[in-house]
Amino acid sequence: MDPVETDRPQGSEKVESSGHQEKVLLIELQVREYISGFLWLGLLFALTAGLKVSLDSSPEATAVSVSKAPWVFGAIQWMLQRWPAWLSGWVIPLLSTAVLVTLPWWARKVGKRWAWIIFLILSLIWVGLTLLYMFTG
Amino acid sequence: MGKHNNSFTGHMRPRQIMAGALRLRATFCLGGFSFLAFIVLTITGVLLLFYYQPGERAFASLSELDSVLPYGGLIRSLHFWAGQLMVITVFLHMVRVVWSRAYRPLKELNWLTGVALFGLTVMLDYSGYLLRGGQESGSAATVGQALFRLLPGGQALATIFFGQPTPQNGSTIGMYVWHVFILAGVAGFLQLFHFWRIRRGSGVRPL
Structure with a gap:
């Protein structure tokens, strides 16, 4: 089944019951997406603030003895x-x-x-x- | 707006979705987190392009960016951590897809696209590591080149992918082009295709 847009009025949470699968407006999902997105960005900024990303050893420096792979x-x-x-x-x-x-x-x-x-x-x-x-x- | 909207946007953002898809365990938002990471990577990556110089100046330009430019270190750190988080969330997304059996018919092509995206994400992480331009990146490039040379015609393939890095510096123009344009471009396109296919298949189906 293709998701087909219609011109139904918005506002009610549960707008359609198609077969056994109840449907809701996309905005319900978008609200959850935005909240989780902000939480994820919070984690990203916390990592950035808390764990400094070091530079590699300079190519000019004496050769490093131990080099770990990514x-x-x-x-x-x-x-x-x-x-x-x-x-x-x-x-x-x-x-x-x-x-x-x-x-x-x-x-x-x-x-x-x-x-x-x-x-x-x-x-x-x-x-x-x-x-x-x-x-x- | 017409009664029916079969456009790309209409498929990506339909007005209605299955109620079960709202449950957290339907997706754990892992696909969305991966895409968000890609957006952060694109924005910070574009900002880094203004100062980063591939090749011999790679390490020096990153060092200056880190210590001299206002917020340069912050942008580089965001780029780094978003990249690491993307690898993890793409992998966890794959685990969720297998757990919920979302690879089954009608979604097989999307499974293949997802596997390709996972491979591209790992390759982007690796090529980004090489662009750091230090001795560690030189060692990683040396290992990669040695693996390519095991293949028939491997020397040519290694030159196409790696350029001519030194053991002290893995950053080359070739690797820069792969990382910034080819790998990132293909990954961006495949993600849009991936989302479009999900909606074509009626979106996320609850367990």
Whole structure:
């Protein structure tokens, strides 16, 4: 069903009941969006005010002995330190991406619960390795 | 206004939505937070463009921006933290989508778009890290280049994506173009397409 705009009068909270799905005016959602948006911006400003973002080491300085990868690539960096680069840098990330891309197909093939379990295991591995690298790597 | 509005805006902002979509657990606002982060990133990124110089001057220009320009450090920090929050919220949004099975038919294309957006967000974070222009960015560029060189024709691909960074400085004009124009542009376009598809599929469906 396409969302089609109509010229209905605004004002009442519940304006239509279509089948079993009750409908409300978009403004109800917008109010919630604005409130959460302001809360999110508050968190962003709190982070900005509380945690200073340092500069890198100057290119002119004596070479740094330890250089950490950006945290988003922490999992890959953790694997690169242990396994061959082709495996850690290409095969595992591409296989993981392939699983994500084909998740709707997996849901049809093995069921929605198993699709969730597959996704959960994959996510936990990547998040776990990222945290492992951030705090121990 | 006519009786029916099939325009892009009409699809994006219909007057009525399903009541269940108002529940917090329907979305946790994670998609909206990700888009808000993208808006903050775009605004702060445009402001940074006025002073940042890619290449050899990258580190020096950021250092001056941080210490000399009024509010320069604030804008850079906002850009940095909005980028980190965007990676996290896009990932959590993906978890919510799988949990609520919102990838099922009619929304499969939107799932694929979302996966592409997650990849683009990570690549934007990485390319932004390289543009910092210090030794850490040089090391990250070196690792990335080494991975590209494992592929057939990898040297050419590495040059297209990274330019010619040094081990002490990952910032290049090429990386700047990728970060500011190509990756950000494609991510912006895909987000609009993503939202439009959500509305075409009757919006967020409650569990």
